[in-house]
Amino acid sequence: MIKGKQTSSVSQSNLAKSGSSSKIVRPAGKGSKIMPAVGSPAQNENTSKATHKGMSLGIKYAMLTALTVSLAVVLLVVISYKSASKVIDENITEAGVRYVQGLATFDFSYWKSDNKNTIALIGSTKGDTLGLNVPSILNIVITDLEKRPLAGIDQSATSLRGSKELPLVTSESIKLMEGEYQDSTGRWVRTRLFIKKIIDSDLKGQGYVILFLDARKIDEQLSDLLASFILPAILSILIAGIVGFFMARWVTMPVKVLMEDMAIVSAGDLAHKSRVDSADEVGVLASSFDKMTDSLKMAHQRELETKALEHELNIAREIQYNLLPKELPSISGYDIAARYFPCFEVSGDYYDIMQLDNDNLGIIVADVSGKGVPASMIMTMARSLVRMESERNLSTADTLKKVNRILARDLRRGMFVTAMYCILNIRTGMLKVSSAGHNPLVVWRNDQKRHELFNPNGIALGFDRGPVFDRTIKEESIMINPGDFVVSFTDGVTESMDENDEELGGERFYKLVGDMHKLEPQRFIDAVMKHLEEYKGQAPQHDDITLVCIKRTGIAAPAAVTAPLDKPEAI
Numbered sequence: 001m002i003k004g005k006q007t008s009s010v011s012q013s014n015l016a017k018s019g020s021s022s023k024i025v026r027p028a029g030k031g032s033k034i035m036p037a038v039g040s041p042a043q044n045e046n047t048s049k050a051t052h053k054g055m056s057l058g059i060k061y062a063m064l065t066a067l068t069v070s071l072a073v074v075l076l077v078v079i080s081y082k083s084a085s086k087v088i089d090e091n092i093t094e095a096g097v098r099y100v101q102g103l104a105t106f107d108f109s110y111w112k113s114d115n116k117n118t119i120a121l122i123g124s125t126k127g128d129t130l131g132l133n134v135p136s137i138l139n140i141v142i143t144d145l146e147k148r149p150l151a152g153i154d155q156s157a158t159s160l161r162g163s164k165e166l167p168l169v170t171s172e173s174i175k176l177m178e179g180e181y182q183d184s185t186g187r188w189v190r191t192r193l194f195i196k197k198i199i200d201s202d203l204k205g206q207g208y209v210i211l212f213l214d215a216r217k218i219d220e221q222l223s224d225l226l227a228s229f230i231l232p233a234i235l236s237i238l239i240a241g242i243v244g245f246f247m248a249r250w251v252t253m254p255v256k257v258l259m260e261d262m263a264i265v266s267a268g269d270l271a272h273k274s275r276v277d278s279a280d281e282v283g284v285l286a287s288s289f290d291k292m293t294d295s296l297k298m299a300h301q302r303e304l305e306t307k308a309l310e311h312e313l314n315i316a317r318e319i320q321y322n323l324l325p326k327e328l329p330s331i332s333g334y335d336i337a338a339r340y341f342p343c344f345e346v347s348g349d350y351y352d353i354m355q356l357d358n359d360n361l362g363i364i365v366a367d368v369s370g371k372g373v374p375a376s377m378i379m380t381m382a383r384s385l386v387r388m389e390s391e392r393n394l395s396t397a398d399t400l401k402k403v404n405r406i407l408a409r410d411l412r413r414g415m416f417v418t419a420m421y422c423i424l425n426i427r428t429g430m431l432k433v434s435s436a437g438h439n440p441l442v443v444w445r446n447d448q449k450r451h452e453l454f455n456p457n458g459i460a461l462g463f464d465r466g467p468v469f470d471r472t473i474k475e476e477s478i479m480i481n482p483g484d485f486v487v488s489f490t491d492g493v494t495e496s497m498d499e500n501d502e503e504l505g506g507e508r509f510y511k512l513v514g515d516m517h518k519l520e521p522q523r524f525i526d527a528v529m530k531h532l533e534e535y536k537g538q539a540p541q542h543d544d545i546t547l548v549c550i551k552r553t554g555i556a557a558p559a560a561v562t563a564p565l566d567k568p569e570a571i
Helices: 055-102 108-112 117-122 214-265 281-323 372-390 398-410 467-472 505-515 523-536
Strands: 007-010 137-144 149-152 159-166 172-182 188-199 205-214 327-328 335-342 347-354 360-367 415-425 431-435 442-444 450-454 477-481 485-489 543-554 561-564
Touching: 055 172, 055 188, 055 205, 055 214, 137 188, 159 188, 188 214, 205 214, 214 281, 281 372, 327 335, 327 347, 335 347, 335 523, 347 372, 347 543, 360 372, 360 485, 360 543, 372 398, 372 415, 398 415, 398 431, 398 467, 442 505, 450 505, 485 505, 505 523, 523 543
Parallel strands: 007 335
Antiparallel strands: 137 149, 137 205, 159 172, 172 188, 188 205, 327 561, 335 543, 347 360, 360 415, 415 431, 431 477, 442 450, 442 485, 485 543
């Protein structure tokens, strides 16, 4: 008779919790191309070309070269101009000094005779007299000691304004001045004056020689000099810019090639190698880039392998879930629940509840040593062997013996399986129990208000192929009365650790059974899992957890039927 649906839940661990070391290696063929993953830069068309914003490196290099050369040329021009202008000025000054000194050698009586023809001749030479190169002579005047003109090119044009004396270190007897000279037409012209006293044979002053030079002609010479510097400077800057541009192209070409290589790699072709062939810093960068690409290729390969492994682990998980009971027997007088919490994607824990006949119910909780895929494979073997043997054997000890003979033969050294196998007679409430090195069976006695532990002698499956195991395995019979509560579990429950690596322990768990025995089995399991979650805090789950609970609620009916399980839930 159906008294209500019995449920069992299977919880899935997240992938992030998986610590399986299993690895599936699928080496890529030689020359194979690694395609970019979803969301990679290859999906963006803009990544197919190497682009940059702003001024290119070549232009920056050319501008820097031109600027450097320009500063150097400007500095050289300034220094050269100042030096050359100083030389020109000194040469003009020296020529003027020598010129007035030459005129002052004439006897003063010669000038007093007002020899205009001679003065005119002097003026017509325009400075070539005595072989001297003197810029445009504005006027030459001979005066007496009171500066009254006696002779000259233009005796009437001697006015001067804004004059100032200039230093002249070459000759102390000559006075050098600058100012504005008014010629015969009335124009004011910037001039440079040289004044020399005429001395007779008795070393007495008799008069002055005054030379007026056109200062504008001096400026013109300086301007011509500056122009002669500017044009070569401009040409030098232009040539420097052109040379810098081509040098920049030469220097930056490997960088451009490397950028193109990066664009190809970013598009997904991790097998591409840099085409830069140089021994300079860019070549070193290209070599480092190739090493980085190789690392990316390996990482991508590992990513593909990890995804393949995840896929196969998902398949293995689904297979393992399918091996767990899809439905639990719904038995009048009994309430049954089970829960399975794997530590990784697949695990070595398993439970099974089998309807052996109308009166007997087989219950097994097992734990395979190790974790991950190897443990899950052994779990599959053990489940199949137990199911096969339990169909024709109502002895828990004899069933485990026959299972061990086959399992021990196929297990590698160091692998074993602990198991608690029970057969419940639903009519009488008699529970036959055998343990293969498993955790004890916890029975809460409702009438006595205490728990009892049952753990018959026995070593784990797989340690011995027969004789030793057969001698050690025992079978006990336990009467389950109405109100009693039976719990079978794996060590993932009692070995749960908190953040200080302290285990929950058996005594704490047994106390939980006593505190929560009034709950229905399903609610009991939920409460235990909540307690374990609070206990471990931020600490990770270290082992698989499996719980099977049976509570006798009354007298059993003559027969039992099964009810479908809820779809396994994920946590």
